[in-house]
Amino acid sequence: MSPEEWRQLLAGRLVWKETTESTNDDARALVEDGAEAGTVVVAERQTAGRGRKGAEWFCAPGDGLAFSVILAPEWERHHWAWTALGAGLAVCEALEGVGMTPSIKWPNDVYLDERKVCGILVEAIGERVVAGIGLNVNGGEFPEGVEAISMEQAGGRSYQRESVLELIWRRLMEVSERSVEEISGAVWERLAWRDREVEILPAGDRGRIVGLGPHGELLVDGDVGRLVVTDAGSLRAAP
């Protein structure tokens, strides 16, 4: 697709960049300039794409999607932690729409076949939230040590990036109008390792995932009782 064709997507609410540092930073600047909810920044290349906890984010130009959406969630400010899970839900529903069976790995990843296909970085800016989404659409070459998968690898065929972007954008807009209760139920249905033993790293605590708390926390029953996990370096199925 040409830059012009990209820019015509989403009724003119899309800002397309060949190269940028991070689309989350671009979206933040747009929020500060008063951009409306639903505005999206997409980049073919990010020179400083970032993930949670300062990790680098790699996106294969021409194969992956790296974009940030400005949201104005309906729910109260103290529920905004649901935004990452809500964005994961929107990505899942979009992938389900093309026949895939994704899951949400708490708190901000989407998995296909037990491997990461999408990472989400949510940042609050005043009354707005920026949801940065990195999705492996086609191809399948990842930096050494990265255990990831693309939609193409999981689905056995390639996907049109612009159609996938539009699907996710529509689901995001729709999910941000749902109640926290609805989102919680839909996330729980898709949660990876639900009712299964997990290990929470780096502490190494273990237990069974039994639910989601009112603020999107992960509830884990372990030997020492109920753990309310609000932040995890990393979570994995218990070996």
Ligand code: BTN
């Ligand atoms: C993670 O897995 O830790 C989250 C990765 C989020 C990556 C996306 S790509 C688009 C947006 N811009 C960034 O710099 N990061 C997010």
